[in-house]
Amino acid sequence: MEDRGNETTSPSSSNVRRIDPERVRVILATDVGSTTTKAILIKRMENGDYRLVVRGEAPTTVEAPFEDVTLGVKNSVREVEELTGHKILREDGEGIIEPNSDSVGVDLYVSTSSAGGGLQMMVFGVVKVMTAESAERAALGAGAIVMDVVSIDDGRPVHEKIQRIRTLRPDMILLAGGTDGGTITHVVELAELISAAEPRPRLGTTFQLPIVYAGNKDAREHVKKVLGEKFAIKIVDNIRPVLEVENVGPARDAIHELFLEHVMSHAPGYDKLLRWVDAPILPTPGAVGMIIQELAKKYGINVIGTDPGGATTDVFSVFDGRYTKSVSANLGMSYSICNVMKEAGLRNIIRWVPLEVDEADVRNRLRNKMIRPTTIPQTILDLLIEQGVNREGMRLAFEQHKLLARGLRGVQRVRTVSDVFEQETGEETFIDMMRVHIIVGSGGVNAHAPRREQAMLMLIDAFQPEGVTRIAVDSIFMMPHLGVLSTVHPKAALDVFEKDCLIWLGTVISPRGQLKLGEKAMEVKILKGEEEIDLKLNFGELKRIKLGESEEAVIQAKPSKALDLGRGPGREIETKVSGGVAGIVLDARGRPLTLPEDDKLRRKLLLDWFDSIGAYEREVLENYVEPGG
Amino acid sequence: MAHAYTPGLKRKEATIVRKTRRLPIKGEVLVKKGQEVSPDDIVAVAEIPGESKVVNVARLLNVEPDEIRDFLLKKEGDKVSKGEIIAGYKAFFGLFKSECVAPTDGIIEHISDVTGQVVIREPPVKIEVNAYIPGEVVDVLPGEGAVIETAAAFIQGIFGIGGERRGEIKLAVNSPKEILTSEKIDSDADGKVLIGGSLVTYDGIQKAIEVGARGIVVGGIEDRDLRKWLGYEIGVAITGHEDVPLTLIVTEGFGKMNMSDRTFEILKKFEGMEASISGATQIRAGVVRPEIIVPRSDLDVNELRSIESGETEFSQGMDIGTLVRIIRKPYFGAIGRVVSLPVEPQLIETGSKVRVVEVELEDGRRVTVPRANVEIIEE
Structure with missing residues (x-):
């Protein structure tokens, strides 16, 4: 499945210019979303690297009374112009000024679209x-x-x-x-x-x-x-x-x-937009997949990306060079929030909330979000509930993804004796969480979580990485732009992706296997410059060690006999890890991750986890009374 | 974004309502521009191709697909009736025979030599679109439908269940705070659109159905009661096609929520008048909200038009003094006036920094809420 679907040009994209990457200094990219049109401006710096300059946005204008997407595009670009003083739009309103000279015009304009429901x-x-x-x-x-x-x-x-x-x-x-x-x-x-x-x-x-x-x-x-x-x-x-x-x-x-x-x-106005762009317009989720593929290709690593939106949750993976993408059409954080409740079950959402809640009340809250999808949580309880939904939405979307990420079925294979021990029947997913290097979370609920530690924990809880895994979030949702850009200028796309788009949250170390709560799970030694930290974790514990974004540390971790960090049960690993905004997370909660049935114990454990990772303060949650009246 | 506020729901005592009545596919429009219509008048009709039935003749006769024409008694375009023999053979002087009969009335649309299948298309199905409201045909969309215009009171709900219905408005409660229970509904609710207050109970809905009410308009409903009533969980908010005996329109939200005073007042004023209601809701892409239309023959459309032309079509956005309603916890449902609009993002309880608005509530309290969590009330 390793192929790229963008080499051909369609008749509608006959305006595609031959682009000399060397001469591209200023790039404009837009994403015409179903509700918002987002524009970003990228420039080449003196050292040759491309960096994001600014982002502008405006409501999408696909529906009446406007019915012309280029109006929304122009409005978002106008915001970019206002913020930078860089002139981009043509005086006659009929497109983009190209090429660039000084602070006028751009050398490349690309766009994606998901307007009108994709x-x-x-x-x-x-x-x-x-x-x-x-x-x-x-x-x-x-x-x-x-x-x-x-x-x-x-x-x-x-x-x-x-x-x-x-x-x-x-x-x-x-x-x-x-x-x-x-x-x-x-x-x-x-x-x-x-x-x-x-x-x-x-x-x-x-x-x-x-x-x-x-x-x-x-x-x-x-x-x-x-x-x-x-x-x-x-x-x-x-x-x-x-x-x-x-x-x-x-x-x-x-x-x-x-x-x-x-x-x-x-779709109204697209004929115009098609004439403005320098590369074919791509559907938004297709473009996001492309940038994930670029990242995996450049470093030869296995990557999982996720984008929980208001209506859908997309999951992308590149595993051993195999690219898979899934769209869970009705798992989302606003329009489809109640479908997550329906699919996951209300109890599964509530299990992530460390406070005592009334089921009927949670139901009503989720319904009210569904009918007023643009509102945001103001109280901690509302936030905890939405983050619970996000965990379940991403978990279900990943389950659906794994059904697609599997070998070709119906194929008869010739096997040798050694193959018997490592069979790939095509029935199960080929994604092995132990060998996933990076998980990237996009979407507002991950990118705009009030504390980065909350995003880190949501991604860990939903995807349940095993072994050693780096976690990142997409800072301001520009993966679509960079994806379409990667089809014509991969370097610019990757430069911006790594330097401006991704925010590294840290690295999680989590053994596979199960023990009883409180049993010895792993011993860890962290060598951080001159500093040496020794830690012992019992099963069910979660600990965080701060390590900055540009810092690295060496970790020696020895799991107990029943647990595996990638080298076999009980075997020690030593590895260099990178830090991030949240740092290193040692996760001895076991895989698969299960929460106790007993409500009191479950809430206590959640409080411990949230507190130890810095996602929420224990005191605040323990004494929490929702305001209002 | 400069203008990111949630537009408020419309609640108007007198306005011009235009409804576009459109066929799902091209058809014939039966009305002319300028014509007066009643709600039940058919404005456009179309025929959609009928259902099709597939008969695997080769398998039934146990012959090769490319041989079926030898055994068919019909050819493409022929009419068939249900039970009619369309293919068959006899062997050994009728000792062995095999037959295929048409499973339905229709015409033979397709005979396949590759699969051995025969496709029978049933007669076309007629689709009709009625006027839904009384009024004048102000525009004809050739082949598609017509636009009907009337002077009316117009109220949008936030969420609904069930399709278009008509009935006389009847207040079942005395205040917008009251709960609509089964005790408040009796047999004279037959054929009526009942107006409740802050909540309708599950028993209330059942009683309304029992006595033959056409609809319920209410401030709130418990989601668990909705689930109990429908028998399933609604996943995505696309409604209006439910097979239910009455239409439910929720004006405020889920849980117990006082119906807004303004909405209640308007409905009270028009008690006894005929209303056209629809529960159809679609929150995603091209918002559709449930609606209550009370046509008003006492008003002159042209007069209203000259008044409305002076008003601007789009909301002017929020300003000091703007009347708003809070649409999220912890002050959900509260109404107040904007007292300040800080430019810089502010820290809220969750720890997020967001753009906020300070609102003075009706009870005098001053509260700060995210701008995304208020809607403007048009005055």
Whole structure:
């Protein structure tokens, strides 16, 4: 799956200029979100590094009465102009001044978009765990929200499938199925199903719904015959030409192309915006994935990224070079907050709150956030509840992510004797938390947590890293901008990503395994310059040692026999770790992390953890009475 | 961002309401510009392609897909009736026979030599859109629908359940603080839109349904009662399509919440009049709020138009003296006037530094809340 879907250019992006990276000094990037349009200005410094200069934002103007996205873009850029004195917008209002000279104009302008609810797709494949899963990965990788996955063997009767296709109104359909040269019957059957259902596009009533066909090449003519008249069909190479190979690149490129041609061109003002940019506009989540991939590639590491938004939570991973992206369409912090309650269960949200609460009251609070999604927590109790939701939302989104991050299924493998001990059946995820190097949290709830330690603990609790893992947050949500920028200027994108976008929170050291609460869990020696710190942790404890962002320390940690830090049960590790705003966190709570059933004990443990890591002060929580009246 | 305040909900005693009545797909518009319509009048109709049924003829007859045409008694475009034999064969002088019957009325849309399937399309389904409110057709959207205009009292709720309904307004409580319980509802609520106060109980909803009320408008509801009533948990706030016998409109939020005095006063004033209500709510992308429209034949639309043209369409933003309502704990529901708008972000209880507004509440207390947590009340 290691491929990049941005090498091709679509007809709509014929304005793409050949860019000489050496000559780029000033860069403008925008992200047209569903509610806010954000602009950032990047400049090359004297030492050759690119740095963020300023950020501006304005409401997105995709809906009435404005109905022209470029108005929001101009407003956000105007804020950048006001803050810097750098002139960017053309006098006639028809675009961006290029190239740059002194404090006028930019050398490069790129943009992403998720306005109008992003790209919503339906995916079809013959076998659920094979072509359908590959097709889903291709759609998600392109930045789409997958509304449903239909396969011949998904257990639903034909009439139910037809009904489902009719009710959903996708922006696009991806149809896959069959290996090249194999049977064509099933994939044609799916085409007939789509034709019978006649789904109507979500936007616009007149244009034909685009369908990407990426199945058995022998079925192309038949599929064209069945779908050609009713739909705008685009044929690309098979996503699974043979069982053992997944080839999502061509399908992904076609999705990007059709996204620009059909979907975006029906959104008001995009025709103009398409003329202004120097590279194809990408769907926002697709762009975020690109920057995560750049980071993993540059250092040869395994990275997990997460972006809990108001409506959806995206998770990205690059593991041993394999890139996976998932969008959990209805797990979010505002619009979808009650869906997190529904999926996780109210008790699972409350389990993260160290105060006594009334379930009915928490329910009402979450509902009130749902109906007034732009409000923010003012009281500590409200904040604790929202952070509980975030833990559960990210946890569930990661569970869904792991279902996609697994080997190709349905493939017969030839195994040697040694393989028997290390089987990858494709049934389980290939993400091994012990070998994840970095976890990056984005989204307001992580980036704007009042204390960075709170963000650190939320990410640890949700993802449950094992061994030694660095944790960071995206400071001001500019990963989309940097992702699209990485397609034309990787250096600028990575410079800004590492120096301005990421805030390092620290490193967490957490053994895998279980013991009884209070049993000896690990002994740790920390060598910090001249200083030497010895610590003993019992099971269930969490400790924090301060270590600044630019500092490093050597850690020797010996877990007890039942626990493993990566070198085997009971075996000591020695490693150099980097600090961060929160420092080093020693997490002897075990993996998987479980909270006691007993309410009193659970609350006491949470208080201990929150206090020891500096997320909240014990005294404040112990004596807490919510104000009001 | 310069203007990030939550726009307040509309509560107007006299305004011009325009409703765009649009078909989901292209169709035929039945009304003309200038025409007067009643709520039940059909303004546009369309036909959507009927359901389709798939018959796997090859499998049923146990023949190869590319052979099915030899056994079909019908061709593409032919009409079929439910139970009619569409394919079959006889062998050994009728000793062995196999048949396929049409599972539904319709026409043969597609015959596949590849899969051996036959697709039968049922007759088109008619979709009608009514006027929903009485008034004048002020615009026709060719092939799509029409815009109906009327003078009316207009109130937006914050959250609703159930679709469009009509009924006479009836107050079931005496004050916006009162709880609407089952005891306060009797058989004369049949066909009415009941106005409650701060909360409707689960029993209250059940009683309202029992006596045949068309709707309930109330300040708040306990989420657990809503769940009990619907029988499931609402995940995302897209509502209006629930299969429920009455429409519920919540004006303030979840939990016990006094209905705003203004809303209660307007509804009280128009008690006995016919209202068009809708519970449809959509919070994401293109906000749709539930609404109560009380058409007013006593008002002249043109007069209202000249008054409204003098008013600005968009809120002017917050200023000293602006009337606001707090929409989050710890002062949820409180109403007051802005007394200061500090420029610099301030530290709040959570430890966050955010832009705040200082509000003097109706009881004289002065409180500081994040600007994101107030909505402007239009006066």
